[in-house]
Amino acid sequence: MSFVRIAVDADNMLGRQFTELERQNLGFAVMQACNATAFEIRQTWARTAPRVFDRPTAMTQRAAQYKKATRQKLYAEVFLRDEASNGTPPAKYLAPQVEGGQRRKKGFEVLLQQKGAMPAGMFAVAGKGAPLDRFGNVKVGQVSKILSQLGARQDKYQNQTDVSAARRRGKRRRGGEYFALQQKRGRLLPGIYERIDFGFGSAVRSVFIFTRQANYKPRYNIFALAQREWDKLMPFYFNRELQKALESSKYRGRS
Numbered sequence: 532m533s534f535v536r537i538a539v540d541a542d543n544m545l546g547r548q549f550t551e552l553e554r555q556n557l558g559f560a561v562m563q564a565c566n567a568t569a570f571e572i573r574q575t576w577a578r579t580a581p582r583v584f585d586r587p588t589a590m591t592q593r594a595a596q597y598k599k600a601t602r603q604k605l606y607a608e609v610f611l612r613d614e615a616s617n618g619t620p621p622a623k624y625l626a627p628q629v630e631g632g633q634r635r636k637k638g639f640e641v642l643l644q645q646k647g648a649m650p651a652g653m654f655a656v657a658g659k660g661a662p663l664d665r666f667g668n669v670k671v672g673q674v675s676k677i678l679s680q681l682g683a684r685q686d687k688y689q690n691q692t693d694v695s696a697a698r699r700r701g702k703r704r705r706g707g708e709y710f711a712l713q714q715k716r717g718r719l720l721p722g723i724y725e726r727i728d729f730g731f732g733s734a735v736r737s738v739f740i741f742t743r744q745a746n747y748k749p750r751y752n753i754f755a756l757a758q759r760e761w762d763k764l765m766p767f768y769f770n771r772e773l774q775k776a777l778e779s780s781k782y783r784g785r786s
Contacts, residue, residue: 556776558602563776564768565600569607572760573597576753583751584628585667594621595753609757628751633744639674643723648681648711650721654745658722660736669738677709677723677738709738 549557576595580587593612600607613622619635627634636654643649657669664670708726712719722740726733 552777552780553773556773556780558605560769560773560776561605562600562602563772564765565605565607566597567768567772568761568764569597569599569609571764572609572757575756575760579756580751590615590618590621591625594625611753625751625753627746629753633746639678642678643681643711646681648713648723649741650713653721653741653743655723655739656742656745658724658737658740660725661738673738680709681711681723713741 573595577592580592580594584591590612596610596612598608598610611620611622611625613620615621619637623635634654640649640655643655644651644653649655657663661669662673708728709723710726711723712721714721719735720737720740723738724735725738726735
């Protein structure tokens with residue numbers, strides 16, 4: 532799990548001289564300050580994501596999570612969410628955006644390769660003719676149709692049969708007939724294409740293009756962002772929380 536730990540040592544805050552009353556309240560002030568800082572880092576993360584990514588999903592914007600500090604554990608942890616009820620967790624798909632490098636295989640790519648529709652060791656990237664959703668990805672429904680027509684679904688009963696394929700062609704649909712090329716054919720690169728019928732002929736458009744590499748450049752150093760926010764906010768919250776603790780403390784020792 533990728534994470535950053537929020538503790539108290541910014542500007543050597545605990546190295547200064549404290550009164551007896553302040554020392555009695557240090558633990559509570561540290562705990563509160565860590566949690567306030569971690570919360571603000573999470574909020575900053577969510578506000579920054581739309582400026583870095585093109586139409587990020589809600590899961591991407593909420594990727595930052597944190598574990599609270601306690602009286603026994605005087606630090607908070609801010610981390611990338613590493614679980615998801617459906618799909619890939621942010622800790623996995625955001626890692627290349629933070630560190631750079633080759634992205635992981637997507638589920639539909641694995642299915643295409645298992646079927647032999649896409650050569651091993653390649654990735655599928657959106658083609659010029661692919662209609663994209665509001666997040667900039669090939670629509671899930673279209674990916675599902677492609678897998679079905681190519682017989683690549685895990686559930687064989689969800690794959691298109693010869694009868695349903697013939698029925699589809701008989702209706703002379705304008706689009707929705709997909710085919711895969713494992714090798715370059717004329718001007719068509721290896722990939723997945725949709726055949727579109729017109730009254731006077733037909734054409735094809737690229738939905739996915741197969742490529743040997745799908746690399747990300749580092750562009751969202753979220754942990755450096757967390758460090759900057761921590762350096763800026765931690766002294767403020769520590770001093771605020773210590774003052775609040777002093778004002779509400781029942782203990783009245785020597786100053």
